[in-house]
Amino acid sequence: xxxxxxxxxxxxxxxxxxxxxxxxxxxxxxxxxxxxxxxxxxxxxxxxxxxxxxxxxxxxxxxxxxxxxxxxxxxxxxxxxxxxxxxxxxxxxxxxxxxxxxxxxxxxxxxxxxxxxxxxxxxxxxxxxxxxxxxxxxxxxxxxxxxxxxxxxxxxxxxxxxxxxxxxxxxxxxxxxxxxxxxxxxxxxxxxxxxxxxxxxxxxxxxxxxxxxxxxxxxxxxxxxxxxxxxxxxxxxxxxxxxxxxxxxxxxxxxxxxxxxxxxxxxxxxxxxxxxxxxxxxxxxxxxxxxxxxxxxxxxxxxxxxxxxxxxxxxxxxxxxxxxxxxxxxxxxxxxxxxxxxxxxxxxxxxxxxxxxxxxxxxxxxxxxxxxxxxxxxxxxxxxxxxxxxxxxxxxxxxxxxxxxxxxxxxxxxxxxxxxxxxxxxxxxxxxxxxxxxxxxxxxxxxxxxxxxxxxxxxxxxxxxxxxxxxxxxxxxxxxxxxxxxxxxxxxxx
Ligand code: CS2
Numbered sequence: 429x430x431x432x433x434x435x436x437x438x439x440x441x442x443x444x445x446x447x448x449x450x451x452x453x454x455x456x457x458x459x460x461x462x463x464x465x466x467x468x469x470x471x472x473x474x475x476x477x478x479x480x481x482x483x484x485x486x487x488x489x490x491x492x493x494x495x496x497x498x499x500x501x502x503x504x505x506x507x508x509x510x511x512x513x514x515x516x517x518x519x520x521x522x523x524x525x526x527x528x529x530x531x532x533x534x535x536x537x538x539x540x541x542x543x544x545x546x547x548x549x550x551x552x553x554x555x556x557x558x559x560x561x562x563x564x565x566x567x568x569x570x571x572x573x574x575x576x577x578x579x580x581x582x583x584x585x586x587x588x589x590x591x592x593x594x595x596x597x598x599x600x601x602x603x604x605x606x607x608x609x610x611x612x613x614x615x616x617x618x619x620x621x622x623x624x625x626x627x628x629x630x631x632x633x634x635x636x637x638x639x640x641x642x643x644x645x646x647x648x649x650x651x652x653x654x655x656x657x658x659x660x661x662x663x664x665x666x667x668x669x670x671x672x673x674x675x676x677x678x679x680x681x682x683x684x685x686x687x688x689x690x691x692x693x694x695x696x697x698x699x700x701x702x703x704x705x706x707x708x709x710x711x712x713x714x715x716x717x718x719x720x721x722x723x724x725x726x727x728x729x730x731x732x733x734x735x736x737x738x739x740x741x742x743x744x745x746x747x748x749x750x751x752x753x754x755x756x757x758x759x760x761x762x763x764x765x766x767x768x769x770x771x772x773x774x775x776x777x778x779x780x781x782x783x784x785x786x787x788x789x790x791x792x793x794x795x796x797x798x799x800x801x802x803x804x805x806x807x808x809x810x811x812x813x814x815x816x817x818x819x820x821x822x823x824x825x826x827x828x829x830x831x832x833x834x835x836x837x838x839x840x841x842x843x844x845x846x847x848x849x850x851x852x853x854x855x856x857x858x859x860x861x862x863x864x865x866x867x868x869x870x871x872x873x874x875x876x877x878x879x880x881x882x883x884x885x886x887x888x889x890x891x892x893x894x895x896x897x898x899x900x901x902x903x904x905x906x907x908x909x910x911x912x913x914x915x916x917x918x919x920x921x922x
Contacts, residue, residue, distance in 0.1 A: 474492075493532075546597075743795055833900040
């Protein structure tokens with residue numbers, strides 16, 4: 429094992445072949461505050477920004493903010509914010525040191541400094557990857573105004589906990605000080621993510637101050653964006669391997685695939701890095717790209733996660749190598765593709781062929797349990813929206829609904845065939861006792877739909893529940909094998 433650590437001082441002593449920031453980090457000023465510095469941000473947006481800094485831009489350093497835990501700050505601050513990006517394919521691993529994160533803050537420890545960074549006139553963009561559940565949406569899509577953190581942030585604006593609270597207070601302070609607002613760039617896997625956050629922010633601000641709500645509605649830009657890169661959680665084996673390859677230790681390297689994509693609506697009144705020089709697609713309307721990604725990539729991911737877990741597969745590549753799952757995903761894609769806009773120029777067959785290759789990458793060891801987290805927050809935009817579109821169009825639809833049933837069955841399998849906390853969901857406190865009652869499939873699905881707010885009061889809700897329940901009966905009786913057989917997948921006899 430090696431004794432020294434990655435830092436500005438050890439950058440020059442790294443093994444040959446490791447790419448390092450080719451720019452003077454001291455000359456970079458902060459221009460972006462990022463909320464939610466997880467592995468995904470570090471393997472995606474921070475890399476595009478690092479590309480821009482490498483090309484000589486100096487005004488777009490990142491201040492990384494963790495809204496909850498201190499883990500990332502504790503790992504990166506002793507390394508001067510540096511970390512390794514390991515790009516892994518089946519036959520190679522390329523290491524690159526990313527230097528774009530200049531400093532790290534932990535919001536619960538020091539909300540005042542986070543607010544100061546957000547209010548700093550040099551901050552012109554705030555990016556977010558806080559995960560679906562942190563948007564605190566009520567079942568209808570609006571703000572969950574009864575959520576204790578929202579109530580708390582409204583009562584004490586100077587000590588926020590939520591992203592909403594931080595953004596609102598910072599925009600209020602900038603306005604009071606005559607500083608132009610920053611642009612808010614949402615990078616989470618939500619439909620119309622910028623517009624969604626904009627709406628939530630206007631609702632939140634309206635509960636504080638009508639003027640601030642008007643300011644946010646009229647003067648703050650919330651472009652939507654589609655982000656894509658598969659980023660499995662780092663393991664201790666990764667840390668040990670990277671230390672050997674690097675020649676120094678890195679407390680938290682991030683693992684990823686060669687593929688990356690970012691499509692952004694080009695509305696940045698306060699300026700932006702020249703991302704388009706590094707493969708970012710700047711567009712007027714991101715919706716077609718985002719629907720394609722959410723419904724084809726993320727939808728298939730959730731399918732592989734839940735059906736894979738029920739079939740005993742620990743990783744995406746292993747699950748996807750199972751012929752029945754592979755065949756199922758192809759059929760799922762066909763259903764989801766029928767819901768995508770035809771006139772948007774999307775090349776769905778190239779896209780799905782590429783996805784199949786990405787899912788097969790054995791070097792990622794992307795755990796099915798990782799993707800299985802937070803299903804209640806993910807399925808609406810990944811699966812249920814497509815299912816409803818199919819029903820409305822009168823198209824035959826039998827595969828999408830199996831994913832919902834598989835989610836329910838996988839949740840129920842915890843503490844039975846799967847470890848109790850193999851994955852978690854924000855609804856667990858209510859979901860777990862409900863599933864333990866082992867009600868008939870129809871009743872279980874209806875109760876889960878109520879709890880999760882799936883399909884709201886949509887006219888197709890009951891049909892959807894019945895279709896999901898048929899699959900749940902099969903899954904309960906004979907697992908994925910029987911559910912697949914009922915769809916004509918897998919067994920010769922079917
Ligand atoms: C995954 C995503 O964990 C999940 O839910 O589906 O994180 C997925 O890997 C990314 O969206 C890929 O861009």
